[in-house]
Amino acid sequence: MSESYSQMSVPPHILPGRLVEGYQVFLGAHLPTEQKRYHDLSVHGQKPEVLVIGCSDSRVSPEVIFDTKPGEIFVLRNVANLVPPYRPNNDYHGTSSALEFAVMGLRVAHIVVLGHAQCGGVKTYAEGEKDPYKPPLSAGDFIGSWIRLIAPAAERLGPPSEPFSDYTERLSLESIIQSLANLRTFPWIENLEQRGLLRLHGAYFSIANGKLLALDEVHRKFVPIGEQQHSAALQDPRF
Structure with a gap:
């Protein structure tokens, strides 16, 4: 009882x-x-139109940032909001299986890769690039293996530069672009996008000030969203 x-x-x-x-x-x-x-x-x-791929970081909740109600968005969160390339085998694929369910099962119309400032996963990868002798985060090194997905983005940026905090933020943005590229290696995502039934997006949230950037893929740059409303929100008296 x-x-x-x-x-x-x-x-x-x-x-x-x-x-x-x-x-x-x-x-x-x-x-x-x-x-x-x-x-x-x-x-x-549930019939959500949007899949948000976000970071597990407790400071970055997609439901809070986008003010959504139950059933409005399907959320997939992992370390550093990364997407692996399409690689079907007998391993365990939590991110890929959630993608398959959202796209092929729920038929979402949009996928948003939501990165954020001060990402611990991106910082860990960048620190490893800066100091190759840095030990893995844990004995099993699950995180070390996972964040190697950032490698292609890091290669495009070149060696870590100073100030280091600026480099990690640029790497966070570049890794969003890499995750979008990896999404397009999934044949059913590529097919649906080409047919206009699915759209891919990149976004970036600043924890310190609540600013949201979105990727303009045509010009390969991140642009601010709701800039005037953001400025007004910060000017309002808090107490």
């Missing part, structure tokens, strides 16, 4: 206190107004 816990009585080994508090807020502030949406999503399933 299951045991019910009130907000004040949930032991920490059951669920972290912060999550319990957040759920209580959800029950009081969001579920009453979103109940029909959740019911419809349960009955009819």
